[in-house]
Amino acid sequence: MLTSQRKQLILQKLAAEGQVLSKDLSEAFNVSEDTIRRDLRELSAEGLLQRVHGGALPASAATVTFAERKNLRLDAKRVIAKRGAELIEPGQVVMIDGGTTTAELITFLPHSLQITVVTHSPSIALGLADHPLIDVIMIGGRLFKHSLVAVGAAAIENVANVRADIFFMGVTGIHADAGLSTGDYEESCIKRAFSQKAAETIVLASPEKLNSASAWVIGDISLINTMVVEENTAEHLLSPFIAKGITVIKA
Structure with a gap:
């Protein structure tokens, strides 16, 4: 052969x-x-x-440039993001990671919602500028241009001072055994830091991320509590996550 x-x-x-x-x-x-x-x-x-x-x-398909990722499975991202937005309660402190799915998430937040958002993504912060009742706290650091987020030691140090109700984590790969992963080392570090400061961590798992992996491990699947997936996601793909105690919500 x-x-x-x-x-x-x-x-x-x-x-x-x-x-x-x-x-x-x-x-x-x-x-x-x-x-x-x-x-x-x-x-x-x-x-x-x-x-x-x-x-x-x-290999995850979600490791190309931000501009390319923005239109990758956009229909699925919007459905999942809408369901994710419904999990937010008034008065909460919500950490929102950078990424194309979380960029869709904030479009579904009503202008009447009163919460505090902590983010290291300038685009997420700007997207919430016209929400009068949402306080936005920005985590600063070195701009990682591939994902348009702040990374580095200063960013991680600032995250240490936060206690949040929810963290919406962006990943490029989510696998029941291989865990949560992304395409950059420094991004993996700050995502891990965010998850350690939240009472609940949620992944909006669009199809290209599910059961795939990238080079840099954020952590074991136990870092997250909940994942939101498309309604038509096959049960055999989800059962390994459910077996590990992850709450799966279909959008």
């Missing part, structure tokens, strides 16, 4: 099963695990999968 044929079959198996193991692939193709690891390394370099210990997971 040609290497290109084997790689194509690996990708087909990954798409069908959501995960591949090097040992199983080695036995299935009757080649060494070193050969399989080389295949996975090359496929990862092409952005076609995300290598993890012992195998690979689907």
Whole structure:
């Protein structure tokens, strides 16, 4: 079998099963695990999968530029964001991460809602400028232009002084076993810091993020309490999260 044929079959198996193991692939193709690891390394370099210990997971499609991500599955993001906005109660302190799905979330906040929003995203802050009853507290730091958020030591230090009711965490990958991930190291650090200061952490899990992974781990799936997904999301995709105690809300 040609290497290109084997790689194509690996990708087909990954798409069908959501995960591949090097040992199983080695036995299935009757080649060494070193050969399989080389295949996975090359496929990862092409952005076609995300290598993890012992195998690979689907690579998240949510790691392209902010402008490109903005229109990726926009219909699904809006439905999920609307349901997420309904989880906010008046008087709460709400931390909102940067991202294209959270950008949709704030469009569904009524002008009569009185809350305090803490964010490290200038675009989220500007999007709430015309909400008269929403106090906005900005977390400052170095601007990470790929995601248009503040990152770095100063940002994490400021997060330490917050106690919030809810944190809407943006991720590029969410997987029951591989956990929560994103495409940048410093982003992973500040997301983890935010989650540690919230009574409840929610992920708005648009389809391209579900059961996929990116290079930098934010933390175990236990960091979050709730995930909001599309109504038509297959039950077999959600059952591993439910088994781990995550509340799944369908939008």
